[in-house]
Amino acid sequence: MAQALINEGALGRNRRVKRLGRLCLWLNPLVAYFFLWAPILVLVLFSFNQSKSVASFTGFTLKWYSNILNNVVGAESAFSTELMLNAFRNSLFVGAIATAIATVLGTMIALSMARGSFPGKRLLDGLLFLPVVIPEITQAISLAIFFKVAFDWIHLLSGERVFPGFHTIIMAHVTFNISYVAIVVRARLADMDPTLEEAASDLGANPWQTFWRVTFPLILPGVIAGALLAFTLSLDDFVITFFTSGVGTTTLPVFVYGLLKLTVTPEVNAISTIMMLLSTFLIGISLALQGRGASRS
Amino acid sequence: MTAFDVELIDIVKDFDSGGGRVRAVDHVNVQIADGEFFALLGPSGCGKTTTLRLIAGFEQPSSGRVLIRGRAMEGIPAYHRPVNTVFQDYALFPHLTVEQNIMFGLQMEGVDKKEAQKRALESLEQVRLPGVGRRRPHQLSGGQQQRVALARALVKQPAVLLLDEPLGALDLKLRKNMQVELKALQRDVGITFIYVTHDQEEAITMADRIAVMNQGEMLQVGGPKEIYERPGTHFVADFIGETNFVDGTLVERDADGFGRVKLMNDAVIRAQLSHTLAASDGPVLVAIRPERITISPANAEPAERGTTSLPAKLVDSQYIGTDTRYILRIGETIELVARLQNLDDRPKAIFAVGQAVTVRWSDASTTVLDH
Ligand SMILES: Nc1ncnc2c1ncn2[C@@H]1O[C@H](COP(=O)(O)OP(=O)(O)O)[C@@H](O)[C@H]1O
Ligand SMILES: [Mg+2]
Numbered sequence: 001m002a003q004a005l006i007n008e009g010a011l012g013r014n015r016r017v018k019r020l021g022r023l024c025l026w027l028n029p030l031v032a033y034f035f036l037w038a039p040i041l042v043l044v045l046f047s048f049n050q051s052k053s054v055a056s057f058t059g060f061t062l063k064w065y066s067n068i069l070n071n072v073v074g075a076e077s078a079f080s081t082e083l084m085l086n087a088f089r090n091s092l093f094v095g096a097i098a099t100a101i102a103t104v105l106g107t108m109i110a111l112s113m114a115r116g117s118f119p120g121k122r123l124l125d126g127l128l129f130l131p132v133v134i135p136e137i138t139q140a141i142s143l144a145i146f147f148k149v150a151f152d153w154i155h156l157l158s159g160e161r162v163f164p165g166f167h168t169i170i171m172a173h174v175t176f177n178i179s180y181v182a183i184v185v186r187a188r189l190a191d192m193d194p195t196l197e198e199a200a201s202d203l204g205a206n207p208w209q210t211f212w213r214v215t216f217p218l219i220l221p222g223v224i225a226g227a228l229l230a231f232t233l234s235l236d237d238f239v240i241t242f243f244t245s246g247v248g249t250t251t252l253p254v255f256v257y258g259l260l261k262l263t264v265t266p267e268v269n270a271i272s273t274i275m276m277l278l279s280t281f282l283i284g285i286s287l288a289l290q291g292r293g294a295s296r297s
Numbered sequence: 298m299t300a301f302d303v304e305l306i307d308i309v310k311d312f313d314s315g316g317g318r319v320r321a322v323d324h325v326n327v328q329i330a331d332g333e334f335f336a337l338l339g340p341s342g343c344g345k346t347t348t349l350r351l352i353a354g355f356e357q358p359s360s361g362r363v364l365i366r367g368r369a370m371e372g373i374p375a376y377h378r379p380v381n382t383v384f385q386d387y388a389l390f391p392h393l394t395v396e397q398n399i400m401f402g403l404q405m406e407g408v409d410k411k412e413a414q415k416r417a418l419e420s421l422e423q424v425r426l427p428g429v430g431r432r433r434p435h436q437l438s439g440g441q442q443q444r445v446a447l448a449r450a451l452v453k454q455p456a457v458l459l460l461d462e463p464l465g466a467l468d469l470k471l472r473k474n475m476q477v478e479l480k481a482l483q484r485d486v487g488i489t490f491i492y493v494t495h496d497q498e499e500a501i502t503m504a505d506r507i508a509v510m511n512q513g514e515m516l517q518v519g520g521p522k523e524i525y526e527r528p529g530t531h532f533v534a535d536f537i538g539e540t541n542f543v544d545g546t547l548v549e550r551d552a553d554g555f556g557r558v559k560l561m562n563d564a565v566i567r568a569q570l571s572h573t574l575a576a577s578d579g580p581v582l583v584a585i586r587p588e589r590i591t592i593s594p595a596n597a598e599p600a601e602r603g604t605t606s607l608p609a610k611l612v613d614s615q616y617i618g619t620d621t622r623y624i625l626r627i628g629e630t631i632e633l634v635a636r637l638q639n640l641d642d643r644p645k646a647i648f649a650v651g652q653a654v655t656v657r658w659s660d661a662s663t664t665v666l667d668h
Pocket of ligand 1: 321341342
């Protein structure tokens, strides 16, 4: 037998390639997550930095956190805790109302997409993802133009002058939040066995009773998850809010942006860190709720 | 008021599917009596579930009418029909306890909570599953869930109970036990059962009457014995039990329901004609059940009247536990299977493979079918 049954060289090479592959597989997420998280880590780190400059970390302090709550921000006069809290209240107000409206409408859209059959359903289904894919700036500008045109028409027809304000921000937030709610609720509905609704009907429940006693309890985790996602997106939104806001409607992200225009203070890092923690917390609950739905059925 | 619980009058159901059209139910006519155990039997995709859904009200017929207790069901939604369904995958509400699942239907009728609770408990006892009321469906085994689904439907005391392959997901042993139990339960409560199954043995052992379906058509409706012994079509004879089909030519139709058929080896045999036989001559099939064929030594004494006797050769034999299957050949082309029960005191091998034998069967146990 001249030829070896097993080519030892090739086998060794194979093994080395495999080992390298495994190493890369292991490194790949590390690198990816590093790029994702490094800037945020820097931000969090420097919110605890003694020195005002971001050149070096000189020691741990909670000074900046206490400053933003105690109305002292060094020499900068633009900042006041009251203004910040006011902006935060505005954010909560806009977020709560936009979320409530978007959750109801988004859930209704998801239901008609999953259960109804009507012409153009597939097109509509695709359009649902539009706000997720089109650039935020495009959406912001289009909304700003839309409101301008609408207000001009109102002026023309009724002589009444309308200005942007909370109503425009809320409407703008509703438009992008509907999609997110609908997508999350729809995923939940897709998981749900449609024969459960037939079983309810079979047992004498009319469509109204079927919805409230069977469908709704089963999609509720999805609805809550969608609402939390919407609320978070609303709290975090800057671009769209910026283009649709009026006078006295400053939300927290817009407020932070205003601070940045003056100077980069460590207090901005502190506020940003708090905002990030809040958002992460809310999204965490939302994801947990969505995950629970998937594993149960 | 008629004596029928369910009447299907010339029902057609078409589905649009991806441009084409599927006829799931094709001109079905059937009348189901009060208290009957009625089985819908057929291979997968033959339209059994669709038929059930038309009765339940989840589908509307493309044409034809559904009557329940003499009342036309047109325009009456599922939640107003006096029927209940045991779904194939049970469809228990996962967010409710077992007890709440069973109470659901009663509460929809406006029964107050105390009364509903009491009846749910009774119902659980009826299906022999007491003490699980507080549990969630997913905490029960498949067999237990099946009983809960049954209890949930029975507690409504419907005119008709529709069951879609209710035992399909259970293992063989449990299925056999449940068959006996379900049958006993049906006798007790006296509710009409319409029972969908693709298992011919299940249909034969449980049903008062069986409807055999294929490709949306109801081919034959009759008692288990009639369906088994007097199949009307090739499909029915083939689907139910094992059957020998022998090609032949009908040469004569007698007045007594018998005819003469010339087989491929030129032998002419007397055989019973199916009621539905259309052909008056020409090619036909003769169906003979394997257990109706007996084997005797070659050149045995002549057969008595009303019996067919043909020389054959034993080609093979297979031991299959309760029976032995013998593969026989008549002439060059006709192959037959005979089954003889393995009674314990019988010598192991009476006939050797390759041996010449005589096969016999009673003319009345044959059926001549259209080719
Ligand atoms: N909703 C539907 N849309 C399109 N085709 C359907 C639908 N329901 C059933 N069918 C078709 O109708 C035929 C009968 O189906 P079904 O009644 O479920 O059969 P079975 O219960 O006997 O297996 C099948 O060909 C199936 O594909
Ligand atoms: Mg089926």
